[in-house]
Amino acid sequence: MRIVQVSLGNRSYAIKVGGGLLPHLGAECAQLKLGHRCAVITDSNVGKRFAKAALKSLSASGFEPVLITIPAGEKSKRIAVVEKCYDQLAEHRLERKSFIVALGGGVVGDLAGFVAATYLRGIPFVQVPTTLLAQVDSSVGGKTGVNLKSGKNLVGAFYQPRLVLCDLDTFKTLPKREYISGLAEVVKYGIIYDAVLFAQLERNLAKLLRRDRLTLRDVVARCCEIKAEVVGQDETESGLRAILNFGHTIGHAIENSSGYGKFLHGEAISIGQVAAAKLSQKVLGLPSGDIGRIESLLRRSGLPVKIKLNPTQRKKLFDAMKLDKKVSGGEVKFVLAEKIGRVKFGCQVPAELLAEAV
Numbered sequence: 001m002r003i004v005q006v007s008l009g010n011r012s013y014a015i016k017v018g019g020g021l022l023p024h025l026g027a028e029c030a031q032l033k034l035g036h037r038c039a040v041i042t043d044s045n046v047g048k049r050f051a052k053a054a055l056k057s058l059s060a061s062g063f064e065p066v067l068i069t070i071p072a073g074e075k076s077k078r079i080a081v082v083e084k085c086y087d088q089l090a091e092h093r094l095e096r097k098s099f100i101v102a103l104g105g106g107v108v109g110d111l112a113g114f115v116a117a118t119y120l121r122g123i124p125f126v127q128v129p130t131t132l133l134a135q136v137d138s139s140v141g142g143k144t145g146v147n148l149k150s151g152k153n154l155v156g157a158f159y160q161p162r163l164v165l166c167d168l169d170t171f172k173t174l175p176k177r178e179y180i181s182g183l184a185e186v187v188k189y190g191i192i193y194d195a196v197l198f199a200q201l202e203r204n205l206a207k208l209l210r211r212d213r214l215t216l217r218d219v220v221a222r223c224c225e226i227k228a229e230v231v232g233q234d235e236t237e238s239g240l241r242a243i244l245n246f247g248h249t250i251g252h253a254i255e256n257s258s259g260y261g262k263f264l265h266g267e268a269i270s271i272g273q274v275a276a277a278k279l280s281q282k283v284l285g286l287p288s289g290d291i292g293r294i295e296s297l298l299r300r301s302g303l304p305v306k307i308k309l310n311p312t313q314r315k316k317l318f319d320a321m322k323l324d325k326k327v328s329g330g331e332v333k334f335v336l337a338e339k340i341g342r343v344k345f346g347c348q349v350p351a352e353l354l355a356e357a358v
């Protein structure tokens, strides 16, 4: 097992990464000195595979868990579902020291985290992320929240978990497309922060693609460490945290303009990262060898690296980019790479260069 410590003063916590961790959920929670009653929030796909093990482990350690299952999918990330969760928490008489376990992907983590942040003005919560994206990204950093009809993640809170338990065995049932989509975020960490990690990914891609446990343990832990380091320096996203958005300005626009659901998030940001690399060459002189390595690693992972657009789709994409929340003062600001392992944020890009890159 690898342990990554997230240092945020009195809200510090550990991320534990390894195989076979779910059966120890109860024992891990027992060390946190929480109340007896708790709720496991999960979704319909994850629940049928892992809820039993989670409940069994919690009960064996003396906790009294209740199970709350939401329908799988992004549509569940909304206020109406939050309210249903509150009702079940109240019915089960959860109180201030009680806690919530988020068992699932990013949808469950964001929703359950928001429920925990707001129920009784905040009760403790533990994350058990079960997708690659959730383990390396959404479960680290304390962003929780839900969507509104007018846009994604518009309501939320910064709220840190007490523990994150990344059980690599949960990937055994994760659909291939979801797994590969998560790899796009993994590659991102190499580009923005760690040339050594990037080279390791290039070398060990075959092992990673067959979900080799030891390779995954090191890679997931390193990604969590990087995100924790970045977030630790900028918890509420006023500066450095922006580097986590490499490839995301264009990626979000692709998700938006193509209608949510066509591309998974990781697929869209894979295309976004290749476009951002091309922009980086023009604006910051990123060597063409580095662009080649980025494109090739993403392609070999099984991710899309370009998108064909007709003029109407192209216009839609550019409009979506202007609506992205990273726009400040009317200018679209980009995170661009100087070389693999080092990026700059807040870069302005002339419109004609952007048009060439996309």
Ligand SMILES: NC(=O)c1ccc[n+]([C@@H]2O[C@H](COP(=O)([O-])OP(=O)(O)OC[C@H]3O[C@@H](n4cnc5c(N)ncnc54)[C@H](O)[C@@H]3O)[C@@H](O)[C@H]2O)c1
Pocket (backbone or CB within 6 Å): 043, 044, 045, 046, 049, 072, 073, 074, 077, 104, 105, 106, 107, 108, 110, 130, 131, 133, 134, 137, 138, 139, 140, 141, 142, 143, 144, 152, 153, 170, 171, 172, 173, 174, 175, 178
């Ligand atoms: N809070 C943050 O900082 C942050 C960062 C990135 C993304 N997010 C959010 O994360 C969400 C996306 O997360 P996601 O990609 O994990 O999607 P998800 O939670 O919808 O999971 C993807 C699918 O896989 C299923 N699944 C999950 N784990 C499984 C397993 N082990 N075996 C079988 N099936 C499994 C789910 O039921 C779902 O159908 C988005 O809502 C996004 O906004 C949040």
Ligand SMILES: [Zn+2]
Pocket (backbone or CB within 6 Å): 137, 185, 248, 265, 269
């Ligand atoms: Zn992302």
